[in-house]
Amino acid sequence: DVKVTQSSRYLVKRTGEKVFLECVQDMDHENMFWYRQDPGLGLRLIYFSYDVKMKEKGDIPEGYSVSREKKERFSLILESASTNQTSMYLCASSSQDGETQYFGPGTRLLVL
Amino acid sequence: AQKITQTQPGMFVQEKEAVTLDCTYDTSDQSYGLFWYKQPSSGEMIFLIYQGSYDEQNATEGRYSLNFQKARKSANLVISASQLGDSAMYFCAMRARYSGAGSYQLTFGKGTKLSVIP
Numbered sequence: 001d002v003k004v005t006q007s008s009r010y011l012v013k014r015t016g017e018k019v020f021l022e023c024v025q026d027m028d029h030e031n032m033f034w035y036r037q038d039p040g041l042g043l044r045l046i047y048f049s050y051d052v053k054m055k056e057k058g059d060i061p062e063g064y065s066v067s068r069e070k071k072e073r074f075s076l077i078l079e080s081a082s083t084n085q086t087s088m089y090l091c092a093s094s095s096q097d098g099e100t101q102y103f104g105p106g107t108r109l110l111v112l
Numbered sequence: 113a114q115k116i117t118q119t120q121p122g123m124f125v126q127e128k129e130a131v132t133l134d135c136t137y138d139t140s141d142q143s144y145g146l147f148w149y150k151q152p153s154s155g156e157m158i159f160l161i162y163q164g165s166y167d168e169q170n171a172t173e174g175r176y177s178l179n180f181q182k183a184r185k186s187a188n189l190v191i192s193a194s195q196l197g198d199s200a201m202y203f204c205a206m207r208a209r210y211s212g213a214g215s216y217q218l219t220f221g222k223g224t225k226l227s228v229i230p
Contacts, residue, residue, distance in 0.1 A: 009155075033217075043203070043220040058217070090157060099145045099207045099216050103157035 003027070004104035006091055012110045019078040021107050023091030030096040032074035034058075034066060037088040037106075049074055050096075081111045114139045114208045116221035123226050125194045132179070133189040133224045135204030141165075145207035146187040147218065148178065152200040160202075163187060191226075199228045
């Protein structure tokens with residue numbers, strides 16, 4: 001079974017803090033994705049990566065950066081957290097040329 | 113651009129009954145894929161079922177089946193014999209643009225909240 005894990009289920013941070021969200025997959029997938037999910041807006045793609053050290057912007061990359069130093073790990077970084085980044089963050093992975101994305105349990109981030 | 117529409121914000125179904133969740137899509141691509149995901153209150157998105165645009169048979173996975181009507185551009189999810197554990201948000205998604213190097217993006221609908229009544 002595909003296993004995607006995220007470092008925290010719940011996170012509370014202060015405005016201006018630097019926030020790291022970690023995602024690890026154990027299926028040797030090439031592709032990894034970060035989404036945020038907000039009520040009424042659905043899932044929106046922030047960034048994705050198709051290889052180590054490679055990254056591509058999604059639909060809403062502003063205020064975020066990512067890092068992929070190892071194939072199994074994809075990190076989302078909020079350089080200076082703001083209240084409008086309070087959201088549910090979901091990580092996903094897929095194999096090369098595979099269409100199905102497998103998701104982690106999500107991180108609910110609250111920025112105060 | 114691809115678009116997914118789920119017109120039912122919420123649905124109720126009696127336990128052990130079947131339920132259909134609607135999904136329509138819009139794309140100019142000839143080759144595409146359609147997905148359904150389930151999201152319980154815990155938050156994890158669980159992959160349920162996949163249908164390729166060239167698949168002639170409707171996809172089935174246990175109690176889940178996908179009613180694919182290509183001419184109508186619809187991909188409805190049918191859950192047979194509903195169980196209390198089926199209560200969740202359900203998202204329809206479509207394979208969107210190819211991002212290069214073997215990476216596809218997905219476009220998601222807004223979701224349907226299904227509540228199963230004992």
